[in-house]
Amino acid sequence: SDKKTAAAAAAPVQIEDDRTGLSVETLKRAFADNLFYIQGKNADIATLNDYYMALAYTVRDRLLQRWLSTIKAQLKPEVKVVYYLSAEFLMGPHLGNNLVSLGIYDQVRQAIQESGLNLEELIAQEEEPGLGNGGLGRLAACYLDSLAALEIPAVGYGLRYEFGIFDQEIRDGWQVEITDKWLRYGNPWEIARPEATVEVKLGGHTEAFVDGAGRYRVRWIPERTIVGVPYDTPVLGFKNNAANTLRLWKAEAPESFDFQAFNLGDYYGAVNAKMYSENISKVLYPNDEPLQGRELRLEQQFFFVSCSLQDIIRRHLYVGGKLEDLHNSAAIQLNDTHPSIGIAELMRLLVDEHNIDWDTAWQITQNTFAYTNHTLLPEALERWPLSLFGSLLPRHLEIIFEINRRFLQEVSAKFPGDTGRLARLSLIQEGPEKFVRMAHLASAGSHAINGVAALHSELLKRDVLRDFYELSPEKFSNKTNGVTPRRWIMLSNPELAFLISESIGDGWIKNLGELRELERFANDKEFQSRWRQIKLNNKTNLAEYIRKRTGLVVDPHSLFDIQVKRIHEYKRQHLNVLYIITLYNRLKQNPELEITPRTFIFGGKAAPGYFMAKLIIKLINSVADVVNNDPDVGGRLKVVFLPDYNVTFGQRVYPAAELSEQISTAGKEASGTGNMKFSMNGALTIGTLDGANVEIREEAGEENFFLFGLTTEEVYALKARGYNPRDYYNGNPALRQVIDQLASGVLSSGETHLFAPLVDHLLNRDEYLLLADYQSYVECQDRVGEAYRDQEHWTRMSILNSARMGKFSSDRAIREYCEDIWGAVAVDVVLEEYVQATA
Ligand code: 9GP
Incomplete structure (x- = not known):
């Protein structure tokens, strides 16, 4: 053993192997090493979080060389x-994204698997x-x-x-x-x-x-x-x-x-x-x-x-x-x-x-x-x-x-x-x-x-x-x-990313415009069915997550209609709710009615001091209680409010969506970016001509976008004329019924005062013109329900939406900033080979 020690001392220290090596064997060894020496644990006592930390350090080691090399290349x-x-x-x-950027997702998955663990579980540990x-x-x-x-x-x-x-x-x-x-x-x-x-x-x-x-x-x-x-x-x-x-x-x-x-x-x-x-x-x-x-x-x-x-x-x-x-x-x-x-x-x-x-x-x-x-x-x-x-x-x-x-x-x-x-x-x-x-x-x-x-x-x-x-x-x-296709397609929707790369190569990841090449598959039956299957898998995953988080069972074969974003009156989550109640009323009136089964999914936080936004959350949950538990509905409609919407949860949601709700009052949403993530992942948009919706529709083609509502000009004009929401209330029986229900307490277990502030707002001020846009929204939503019945056509529209979202890559946006505003250009980074303590 003396000989061994001497040999070890004489051999050059292979820092780059254990800290930078990418083979499954090295990754496994480094992972075990970090668990022991950084977390101070071994397999007998390690928690899932210890494993996550050990893996995070293993990955961090593998990016330090690039980081220091970049600093050196740029410090001129x-x-x-x-x-x-x-x-x-x-x-x-960070973990999943760094694995994608380093291109080592598969090796790491295998290393973790061979260590008797599951990579996805470790990734889920990250706060x-x-x-x-x-x-x-x-x-x-x-x-x-x-x-x-x-x-x-x-x-x-x-x-x-x-x-x-x-x-x-x-x-x-x-x-x-x-x-x-x-x-x-x-x-x-x-x-x-x-x-x-x-x-x-x-x-x-x-x-x-x-x-x-x-x-x-x-x-x-x-x-x-x-x-x-x-x-x-x-x-x-x-x-x-x-x-x-x-x-x-x-x-x-x-x-x-x-x-x-x-x-x-x-x-x-x-x-x-x-x-x-x-x-x-x-x-x-x-x-x-x-x-x-x-x-x-x-x-x-x-x-x-x-x-x-x-x-x-x-x-x-x-x-x-x-x-x-x-x-x-x-x-x-x-x-x-x-x-x-x-x-x-x-x-x-x-x-x-x-x-x-x-x-x-x-x-x-x-x-x-x-x-x-x-x-x-x-x-x-x-x-x-x-x-x-x-x-x-x-x-x-x-x-x-x-x-x-x-x-x-x-x-x-x-x-x-x-x-x-x-x-x-x-x-x-x-x-x-x-x-x-x-x-x-x-x-x-x-x-x-x-x-x-x-x-x-x-x-x-x-x-x-x-x-x-x-x-x-x-x-x-x-x-x-723009949004990054690395996180919002590759990482969030790996099956879709795989199908795309298999069909048109993987150039789209760095040059999202290449997604256009998918257009030639839009009518391809075989491709369509794989496209649909992936969506169904993502919906099934989300359904499972919903069940775990809320106990609610939703049907992955229903239309997944999703609105996730901050809760704000101008974003009009409550307009969405007005439609849900309208559908509910139709079913109550005629339980035999043929409708497209839908799952309405909401997520988003309200500013803690914003009373009306918090009331909208309560409204969604109250309507969910009524609709989800009414036997006349027979499970054809489900309403879900998923708590704690954040980036992690977004990564589950966008890939599973079929309909993206972008329904702000025209002229109020500066751009929106969720709208882009949905569409890239094959959801169709129901939206107003607001923010980037305008450009999404331009790119996707108007026939692949569900448009409704007043335009910005019409909003200005209506307000200038003097907007009276009661005119709409009085002139539209279906709308009147919905508003009356909100006021009556039937949606809030008899608590008549609960939604009074909302009703009062809508009837007397309605700054964001929900009542003015109600009819147009309802008709548009009905068209969505109809369109969904023709799955082939729907899939074609879905493929075309993804294919045409190249413009909304943040790479394009950053190139424009660089050229028009910053005057910044790329700097090549050469990897410095050796780790050394002295210059
Ligand atoms: O409300 C806008 C949103 O429309 C936009 O997409 C986002 C990024 O540009 O900025 C939001 N604005 C704010 O969060 C605060 O002004």
Whole structure:
């Protein structure tokens, strides 16, 4: 054995084998090794979660080489980096996606199987990082995926919330929010980088002074300092060498102990500062369309933005760049207005800290920033009370005043005497209470402004940002959203992905336009039947999941009609419910009626403070109770509310859907991205001409899309004429019956008052025009039911929907951003061969 030890000592250490090897044998050994040495467990005592962690570390080892090689390839002065600033990143579980990106799904499955376990079960163990509310955060995640797939140097910057979006439970039909403790068991995908910590200042006041060169300057005397610690997560490109970084900031106290307080015996006081600082990254605000902000929210925004900008400048200087050239090496994208304080912060950093003159600093700032708007809802446009803003960020308020003064001078020069326009464009909203308008700050401080679907971008120019458009039309463009086919087809719907690749090759994964080649199979009987079989398998899986989660049994042969998204009045989940009740009434009237059996599936969270949205959840569950248990219905209709809709659950839902509900009031949904995921997976859409639905219909062909409802123009016109929902109620007996039932308590076990607020809203205001669109929706839904009876034709439409969704790949969207806004190009990553401790 002495000989053996000597031999082992002499042999070169095969680090790359055990940490990077991809054979089933090596994977098995590495997996067992990680279980033992990282989790400190062996098979006798390991939990499923231990196995998941051991596997996660095994996979992480296999991506580090790419990650470090990418950092090395990108850390060069001539490389332009895209910095995506977003308060939300809804990444979804990492394990499965990383297996897909590395191309090692099959080997790993086998290694796990040979270890006596099941890969899918381990994947299901992962707590998804729910660091976002919905579309906006998920879009950021899809964009990071595409940036890496296209080898574009990029960093996603955001907040490492200790608690992400709440977990939703349903009790007695109502939503109950549970804290999301996603970090409870540790997060194997992130690496803390405490050495790259930065400081962020808050509060206090400013002082003017004259510097050594005789220049008038301002210094900020802050009241407190917080420390931002970066946590990095790699974002792999699909089967290439690139791995970009998602860098999330955690807030900490500079000193975790106030020794003065401690020495005075005030232990609680001493710890207090630490708690206060850490509050900043404690919890995600659970509103997807933010209403009036709170101070902590502004602190969060400023905190992560300041950390990120300091980090960007540090990198730029590190590679030898000059600040005057920042825009040549950095493109900073503002994902909505949440990070728009960055405009004032970059000005402050350049002018106050780096001593650059105002005009130059403004040039740099404008050339570096670009702004994406994600909403048309006026109440969702962020604005901060001046008093709150000034007490938290006194220097930034001064800077904003100065930006505004110069900006309004420009406006005056272009539109002399137009005082109304000045007031509309001002970054400050006047009135008894004054506000800083963040969309104005973002628009003035950026060189590019975009909406997220063609219609939305037009409406921005016409409405929400009209004055900015008239001032600088050249800044505006449209960038229709997209989603990544890696997660949303390959990972979620492997059987479909297999069929597609077998039929047209696998080029579609990187170039989704190639799906068009599926068109030639649309009439092919054999292909159609395989297509249908896969859908049926996915529906069966979802049915099983529904049974496990809710106890409800649904028939996989019924039409799966699905609406999953945040619950919001403008998204009109309750319009869907009105149709369900209508169908129910028809069956009650005539139990013999022939109808297409349907399963209506809902999922989505309501903002905890949004009463009407929560009432809609209760409504869905109440109607479900009645419909699911009525013998006259005989199981032909089923209504399911699946709790806790999230990315993981989305991956089960989209592949199983046959009808995708995209029924928002025209002119309200900026884009939607779920609509794209459904359609790619072969669901047909019932929808209004809203957001990206317009383009989905254009691509799919109008004959393959179920259109209903008022157009945006008609909505405007109707409202201008004076909309009276009661006219529709009085003129439509079926609708009247449904509304009366809501009011009468027959749908709420006799509780007559329960849905009164809803009924009151619908009859007296109906801001989102449900009653106006009711008849058109019902007729359209009836056409859907009819169409489903012809399975061959339905399948043909389904195939064509998938085949024609190439446009909605986030790769296409990212290419457009790169070309039109960022000026960023791919950087080839060469894998560095050796792991070594010294350079
Ligand atoms: O409501 C929009 C949604 O339509 C869009 O698809 C998504 C991504 O662009 O952003 C949503 N907006 C927000 O979440 C907040 O404005």
